[in-house]
Amino acid sequence: MARVVVVGGGYGGMAAAARLAKLGHGVTLLERGPRLGGALVPVEQEGFTWDGGPTSTLLPAVVRDMFRKSGRPLDRELDLVELDVLREHRFADGSSVRLPFGSRAAQMAAVDGLGAGLGRRWADHVQAYAEAWEVLRREYLERPWSPDHLPAALRDLLGSRETLARRVRGLKDERLRLMATYPAVAEGHEPRDVPAWTGVAAYVEQRFGAWTVVGGMGALADALTARLATRRVEVHTDTDVRDLVVRGGRVAAVATSTGDVDADVVVVTCDPRRLPVLAGYVERTMPAMPPVVVHLGLAQEPPGLAHETVLHGSAKEPTITLRGSGTSWTLLGRGRVDEDLVTALVRRGIDVRPHVVTRVDRSPRDLVEAYGGSPYGVLWQGRRTTFRRLGPATPVEGVYAAGAHATPGAGLPYVGLSAALVAQLVGPA
Ligand SMILES: Cc1cc2nc3c(=O)[nH]c(=O)nc-3n(C[C@H](O)[C@H](O)[C@H](O)COP(=O)(O)OP(=O)(O)OC[C@H]3O[C@@H](n4cnc5c(N)ncnc54)[C@H](O)[C@@H]3O)c2cc1C
Structure with missing residues (x-):
């Protein structure tokens, strides 16, 4: 039985830890923040709750597979619901399309x-x-x-x-x-x-549709946290991993803010650029920047919005994605964001200003600081980026990489699949 240490307690780290524990390894999960979930952790303020990151996922089979391969199936733990319209595209010329999924x-x-x-x-x-x-x-x-x-x-x-x-x-x-x-x-x-x-x-x-989790993505983080407890994964929150300790060419321990933790196998699910032993291998990569995020708590539901509505921008206007339901909405801004997104929305025919009860503003920098790196993983800089990322194996013996920085695209399916790849490589105890 190998002593496995997983670095990072987002979806990637939790999925890898649950799978490896089920394979019979003794697993310790180290998370720098106060709770598990990473980008799945909800944001709460004045009685409103928003998904902090993802609001839906593609390929629900990946989530299902993770639950099945680590214990009780998903349907016993939480409900996934398929969206009939995930995304409405609205264009600068006033035309729009509600794109259905699955057909x-x-x-x-x-x-x-x-x-x-x-x-x-x-x-x-x-x-x-x-x-x-x-x-x-x-x-x-x-x-x-x-x-x-x-x-x-x-x-x-x-x-x-x-x-x-x-x-x-x-x-x-x-x-x-x-x-x-x-x-x-x-x-x-x-x-x-x-x-x-x-x-x-x-x-x-x-082909496969897009799915939301009843209760929000926080419910997925909670179900995974419970799964880690069932599988007796040792979880240490408020533990910042500073580097890996390599002896005789293979990993021997993980250096943390509270001391070293011995390891035969380490699964890195944070940005490897932050760990000096790995940084040299990924020096030709850059993180993909998160968007400008505004969470809005409204007095009344805005009319006519799909679960996700994209207001496409132009050279002068940002692209704004509105996501949410009921009175909790999130704006994601990309492109030319040089004014408050709520004000920019007014020009696009959506004026929620009189209904804002509360708001939480999160800049790209705030998000990177909150998650210890970008949950969007590595920026594409041409086809060679594929080979400049680490993962699923790394050049350091005993070290594997999963999570958004180890995959070709951010998003729960790729991240979940990356955890499954590492579990395959490590194999049963
Ligand atoms: C605003 C936003 C919207 C998104 N929308 C969607 C969507 O609709 N659909 C979708 O599929 N995906 C979406 N994503 C992407 C998705 O959230 C991520 O791809 C996925 O959650 C990444 O999981 P992860 O485990 O790799 O990283 P994270 O969730 O970032 O978790 C990394 C964890 O590692 C911890 N950590 C970092 N460094 C250290 C260290 N040195 N020591 C210990 N712990 C450390 C962090 O604190 C964090 O908990 C969105 C992301 C954001 C931010």
Whole structure:
């Protein structure tokens, strides 16, 4: 039985710890903050509660698999609900589309509302990712991989010079291009620096739908915390990991603010740039910056908003994403954010100013400080970024990497899959 230490108690760290404990290892989880959950932890103020980070997830199978492989199945712990419309796109010219999930035909019909023939064009764009998804899933996301031994299909995909910006040129209509690049832009990337294959998100959304957790993402963090207790994972909060201790070429301990913790295996789920032993390996990476966030507690529900509504920007206007339900709403600002997002909303026809009871402002810097790094992981700087990240293995023997910094995109599915890859590599006790 190896002594496993997991660094970081976000979704990535908790998922890795639960899986490895179930495989029979003695697992210790170290979290610098006062509670577990990372970006899943809700924000609360004056009786209002908001999801601090994610409000929904794609690929619920990843969450289900984690619960099943670490004990009781998910349905006994919490409810996942599929959204019929996850995202409404509103464009500068006044047109809009409510994009349904889970059905190609429904998406085609909805997008046709933007103009005859556009539905087909969008559906073809999305469908063109079907093969890439199969290759990625089989060879990259569900099976540990190494840059030196890539299967041919995966090597071609990851090595392709085609960028997302170039791929979407074929869509012809600017609004379709905005829809196709939105997932990358929302995660802080420039479409010209992102490989075309990352557009696979549109296919995954269309095919598998998007899901929320009843009670908010805090309920997922609570269920995972309970799972760690069941699996007897030793959890230390308020414990800042400062570095790894390497002896004879392999990891021997983790150096923390409260002393060293011996380890045979370490799973790093925080930004490895912050741990000196690993920093040199990732010096050519940058974190993807979080957005400007404003949580609003309103006196009354704003009318006509989908669970997620995107107000696409321009050279002069920020792109604002509104997320929420009832009277708790969150604004995420990207692009040209040079004024209060609530004021910028007014020009887009949504004036909530008279109804604001309370608000919590969180700058990108606040978020990075709160989470000890960016929950959006590594900034795409061209196709080589794939090989500049660490994970699932690292060059230091006994050290593995999971979480947003070890995956090709932020988001719970990729993060959950990265934890499963590490569990495969470490194997049973
Ligand atoms: C505003 C926002 C909106 C988002 N929306 C979505 C969405 O809708 N859907 C979706 O799927 N994803 C979304 N995401 C992304 C998603 O939240 C993240 O990809 C995911 O939660 C990352 O999990 P993680 O465990 O890798 O990192 P984190 O959740 O950041 O957790 C890292 C943990 O490690 C701890 N830590 C850091 N350094 C140290 C150290 N040195 N020692 C000990 N502990 C340390 C931190 O305190 C933190 O608890 C969003 C993120 C944000 C911020």
